[in-house]
Amino acid sequence: MSKKSFIAQERRNMKVKAKSFEAWKVIMITLVFLSYCVGMMPGEKAQAVYDKYLDNGIFGMAFFFVLVGFGIGIHYHKKFINLNKKNYLEFLGKKLxxxxPLYMIxxxxxLILALCSHPGSQEIKTLIVKYIISIPMLQAMIPKAGYYMALNxxxxxxxxxxxxxxxxxxxxxxxxxxxxxxxxSGLVIAGLIAVYIIVAGPLADxxxxxxxxxxxxxxxLILFCIGVWLANFRLNIRIETDRSAGRNLLTGAELVVLVAAVLIYLGTVGKYGIPAALLRLLLYVLIVMVFSxxxxxxxxxxxxxxxxxxSSMVFDFYLTQYFVIRYIGTPIQKRFGESSKDIVVSIILAYIINWCIVLVIKVIKKIYRKLRYRVSSFAGDLGADGVVDDYLDDGYEEIDQTNINTEAYDRSRLDPMAVEITETEDE
Known part of the structure; x- marks a missing residue:
């Protein structure tokens, strides 16, 4: 398989997994949302649980930017190679x-709500200045308290x-x-990882x-760059395909997310010492090599x-905690282990909340499909010859059995990537 066709196939395979990838974004945004619920917990015990397990917005935000970088790197890979003014403006137009408009609304x-609270003349001037500063959306780089969070x-x-x-x-x-x-490219990724681990922690003071x-x-921004470079690196690695299983030996998007997650799943990993961060990174590499x-x-x-x-995070937490605390045992490393437990519980809680939302959506979709089926039956338009609705968990498109063999279709139920690879072979 040529490098060009391999990259095209990888892009198709990763698109199949886009929904699970988007779900990770939702999970991280859920963490960010939960972090804004500070002061809303009823009672001291509930507030203590919130402070320990739910208030991890910075972690969720950091993971979100890695996911955004990887997604953009995959989706716009072809346009970025031939970047010009037109492609650049099209990208900004699509994203913004x-x-x-929603941001300005x-x-x-x-601003209107703030003015309705009858502020003084000086406060009105400050509000208007903050509003004007926020119009070009550049306030995130203003190093002045009260202005980088203009109005909200x-x-x-x-x-x-x-x-x-x-x-x-x-x-x-x-x-x-x-x-x-x-x-x-690998050296760039390693350099960005090193900068993040070093600058984000020990040198922060x-x-x-x-x-x-x-x-x-x-x-x-560093995490976003890591995501983009990981996307490009993953697209260009030549990995042999196991045709009999109908899948790559090392899958795409999730592998990259797993590698990127180690940088931030303890928040700022460098904060607790470079040796511990490197140990966790080594363990993640071993886990990927053994279990992928x-x-x-x-x-x-x-x-x-x-x-x-x-599962890997929980496994990694106990393994790391065992070696680090038992054989190193410094107070900093103990804090490292406790932090990992808090973060893991936070992700699980956010995942449960997200899963409940997804479950409700699936129930609504199922009810809608049943209603649509009954309406179509009543109208005399029941089904089309040779078409089977593949209502799997991720809601894949309808599959025409006249164009694919039964064996490939059965295999696709176990592994959706099998259909992608079968189509590639036919081409």
Whole structure:
């Protein structure tokens, strides 16, 4: 298989998994949303549970930017290689066409509500200045308290996304044009990881913008770059395909998410010491190498899916805690272990909340399908010859049995990627 056809196939395979990828974004946004519920818990015990397990918005935001970087790197890979002014403006138009009007409506509503509270003349001037500053959506880089969150905290998040979208095509172009130089691309990824681990933790106390939002934006920008470079690196790795199983030995998007997650799943990993962070990274590499191959029950338990990643995190937590605390035993490393437990519980809670939402949506869709079926039966339009609705969990498209053989269809029920590979072979 040529490199060009391999990349095309990988892009198709990753599109199949886009829904689970988007689900991870929803989970991380859920963490961000829960972090804004501070002060809303009834009672001290509920507040203590919230402080320990639910208030992890910075972690969710950081993971979200890695996912955004990887998704953009996959989806716009072809356009980034041949980046020009037209492609750049099309990218910004697509990303900001809906975002900016909604953002300005939000800011205007907040300004009106603030003015309705009858502020003093000086406060009115400050509100108007903040509103004007927020119009170009650049406030995330203003190193002044009260201005980088102009009028409301959400404006900082939108501003950070806007600034990253401005830089994304250039970052994507630099990554995509390294397509034939995997060694150099790998060195860039390693360098970005090193910068994040070192700067995000031990050197944070020496930075002028420590704990300020511009500093947080720079950290998220590094994570976004890691996501983009990982996407390009993954698209260009030549991995032999197991035709009999109808799947790649190492799957795409989830593997990259697993590798990227280690950087941030303890929040700022460098904060608790570089040796511990490197130990966790090494353990993750070993887990990926051992459990990513299709070799039996264990590999299915540790599948690179949302559940599999959570399983790996729990497994990794206990293994790391055992070695680090028992054989190193420093107070810093103990804090490292306790932090990992809090983060894992936070993700599980967010995952449960997201799963409940998905479950409700699935029930509604199922009811809708039954109603549609009855209506079509009543109208005399029951079914079409040779068409089977494949109502799997992820809601795949209708499959025409006249165009694929029964064996391939049966295999696709177990592994949706099998249909993609069968179609590629037919082409």
């Amino acid at each position: 066409g809906i975002l900016y 939000m800011q205007t509503v907040f 905290p959400v404006s900082w998040f939108v501003s950070a996304i806007f600034l990253i979208y401005l830089l994304a095509p250039v970052i994507g172009m630099l990554a995509a044009r390294m397509k034939r130089d995997l060694k150099r 020496a930075m002028v913008l420590k704990h300020d939002m511009p500093y947080l934006f720079l950290m998220n 191959y299709d070799g039996g029950m264990i590999s299915h338990i540790f599948t690179l899916s949302p559940f599999g990643i959570l």
